[in-house]
Amino acid sequence: MxxxxxxxxxxxxxxxxxxxxxxxxxxxxxxxxxxxxxxxxxxxxxxxRPTPPVPETLALPQGATALSVSQGADWIGITTTDDRILIYDRATGNLRQTVTLTRP
Missing domain, CATH: 1.20.5 (Single alpha-helices involved in coiled-coils or other helix-helix interfaces)
Incomplete structure (x- = not known):
């Protein structure tokens, strides 16, 4: 072959x-x-998409440290290390609401 x-x-x-x-x-x-x-x-x-405008400074309460940030149409939510959620007004930067979380 x-x-x-x-x-x-x-x-x-x-x-x-x-x-x-x-x-x-x-x-x-x-x-x-x-x-x-x-x-x-x-x-x-x-x-x-461009990110929505955020106020230059958001005054966190004394002793609070930001853990995470979330944004809505007209609000900014900040979760803190001391188990609180702080809701700020997007336009003014003023604190709207505080939600205290309880652990089970």
């Missing part, structure tokens, strides 16, 4: 394997183009 060495031209491969090789290359290229297209569509369709 004669064996022809591969000289790098791909002539030693049977026609069906060469076809399969080109199909795999085409599939890889189309997958890469598809991923790039999806990324471009997501970036252009979902631009970053």
């Amino acid at each position: 004669a064996h022809t060495p591969d000289d790098g031209t791909g002539s030693a491969l049977p026609a069906s394997v060469r076809l399969l090789q080109w199909l795999v290359i085409g599939l890889t290229a189309s997958m890469i183009l598809g991923v790039i297209t999806v990324v471009v569509v997501v970036v252009t369709r979902f631009p970053a």
Whole structure:
């Protein structure tokens, strides 16, 4: 049985394997183009929304340390380390409401 060495031209491969090789290359290229297209569509369709304005300073009560901040349409909520939720008015920065949390 004669064996022809591969000289790098791909002539030693049977026609069906060469076809399969080109199909795999085409599939890889189309997958890469598809991923790039999806990324471009997501970036252009979902631009970053500007964050709502927040007053420069919010006066926390004495001894309170902010743990997390949440924002609504016209309010800002701050959870403190001493188990309180402080609700501030967004426009004025004044304290609207204090909710004390109880642990079970």
